[in-house]
Amino acid sequence: MSKALSYRDLIPNGFWHSQSQPGTPCKGLQSPVLRFESGRRLQYLSVTFRNNGGVGKTFDGIDDQLTEWLVEQPVFFVATAPLAEDGYLNCSPKGNRNEFAVLGPRAVAYLDQTGSGVETIAHLKENGRVVVMFCAFSGPPRIVRLHGVGRAVARDSPEFDAFASQFQGAEGVGVRSVVVVEVRRISDSCGYGVPLMSFDDHRPTMDQWANRKGVTGIRDYWAEKNRRSIDDLEGLDTR
Secondary structure (H helix, E strand, O other): OEEEEEHHHOOOOOEEOOOOOOOEEOOOOEOOEEEEEOOOOOOOOOOOOOEOOOOOEEEOOOOHHHHHHHHHOOEEEEEEOOOOOOOOOEEEEEEOOOOEEEEEOOEEEEEEEOOOOOHHHHHHHHOOEEEEEEEOOOOOOOEEEEEEEEEEEEOOOOOHHHHHOOOOOOOOOOEEEEEEEEEEEEEEEOOOOOOOOOOOOOOOHHHHHHHHHHHHHHHHHHHHHOOEOOOOOEOOOOO
16 A cells, blocks of 8 residues: 655655655755555655656657757767676767667667677667766756667668668768667756756867778777677677
């Protein structure tokens, strides 16, 4: 049997608790409902907001306004994890040189460049879980998270050309795959703690390095570096 309490009974002023971040400070939140198992130790706190003062909210889909904001950000972050409790989580920064695309209200994709690791691809192969995070380093503060289930469409896949058509740089030598995400949760938060920083330019180093290696050299690199993750999960199929 569950019981609902006022958040004032359990949480100090100015704080709210969630399953993932207990005690996270955030102002302007109203009317959360906390549920727990009656007569037993508190197992979790889930919060439902009727009006959060614009600080944080969820969206039914990615609309035109949010799409415009997402594609304008010069960098985003991709986080994945293996299923094993002792496995290594991964968070990768991605420079956005027109390499992120919104495919629909609940679907996004990004161009995956060759790297020394293959953690994202390996984790997606194993369990599909992924979150893509954007934050504003200039202008009004904002963080947007896209939780979902993803897969990597490798360069040799019959599907690659259809997804690659979304990106001007898809023919680049270093392009390894297109990561496609079925988005299941879209949320934003205040971003007040994100610093203001100016953006100068994207580094040319990735393309320069890939071009020096050439197509054959890049494929040799995939075979050497991208076949297994650091947890020995299957990565890129280079057969």
